[in-house]
Amino acid sequence: MVSRIKALLPAAVEPLAIGAWYLFRPIVRVAFFGRARYCPVCESRCRRFLTHGPPSRRVQDAVCPVCLSHPRLRLAWLFLSTRTDLLDGRPKRILHAAPEPALTQLLRAARNLEIVSADLDSPHAAVTLDLTRIEMADASFDVILCSHVLEHVHDDRRAMRELFRILRPGGWAMIQVPISSKPTFEDPSITEPAERERVFWQADHVRLYGLDIADRLLEAGFEVETVFGEQLVASDQLVRTGIYPRDLVFLCGKRQG
Numbered sequence: 001m002v003s004r005i006k007a008l009l010p011a012a013v014e015p016l017a018i019g020a021w022y023l024f025r026p027i028v029r030v031a032f033f034g035r036a037r038y039c040p041v042c043e044s045r046c047r048r049f050l051t052h053g054p055p056s057r058r059v060q061d062a063v064c065p066v067c068l069s070h071p072r073l074r075l076a077w078l079f080l081s082t083r084t085d086l087l088d089g090r091p092k093r094i095l096h097a098a099p100e101p102a103l104t105q106l107l108r109a110a111r112n113l114e115i116v117s118a119d120l121d122s123p124h125a126a127v128t129l130d131l132t133r134i135e136m137a138d139a140s141f142d143v144i145l146c147s148h149v150l151e152h153v154h155d156d157r158r159a160m161r162e163l164f165r166i167l168r169p170g171g172w173a174m175i176q177v178p179i180s181s182k183p184t185f186e187d188p189s190i191t192e193p194a195e196r197e198r199v200f201w202q203a204d205h206v207r208l209y210g211l212d213i214a215d216r217l218l219e220a221g222f223e224v225e226t227v228f229g230e231q232l233v234a235s236d237q238l239v240r241t242g243i244y245p246r247d248l249v250f251l252c253g254k255r256q257g
Helices: 002-008 013-022 025-031 071-083 100-109 155-168 192-202 213-220 236-243
Strands: 033-041 044-046 051-052 059-063 094-095 113-119 142-146 166-175 223-228 248-253
Touching: 025 033, 025 051, 025 059, 033 100, 033 236, 071 142, 071 166, 071 248, 142 155, 155 166, 155 213, 213 223, 213 248
Parallel strands: 094 113, 094 142, 142 166
Antiparallel strands: 033 044, 051 059, 166 248, 223 248
């Protein structure tokens, strides 16, 4: 449902449509009220979540009808709010790549955060940015949030090096990507959207990562910790929150000195 609506909207109109959706959130909250599902992003209780994804990988019961958060975003917010120092009150400068509207709202509510939202072509971002050529100073950010971006980047190793370069020593990055149970697979000769969707899970993806993405992050200089959904949410709450047990977050640190 959500994917179909987004496909019908020009990119420039999408922020206005999401803003209108948020305007009617009190009505949506009442219309979908129930106890079967709980969204940790907007703290709504719903009877069900909405469908999402391309036709070949459509997922039922995935998107919060109130804040439009996906499972990966709900996982990210739980991780950020419970496993990091993001909300400890100390000033932090954040690079938010490909900013998600629901997460952006939560970050803006925290007064200790200076947020630079950036994307190559997203209407939600304040700054146009190519992750493989970041025109920003070394060590200029305390935190980097980069969720489901690297699978779109042809030279992902260069992008990882750039993210490491602009992160200050002692800072950290949260990286998320779609993960397969197999090793990372990429083939530049695959350019047809339908074939990319079949092989890489989405028409605009250029690879499908496995857990060995951690090796690429280590090569870029990061210290890497892998955190799974089942480590953040009790087993009896996974379905209710719409978080997948083996979905994951990579916490990527930059060592002092």
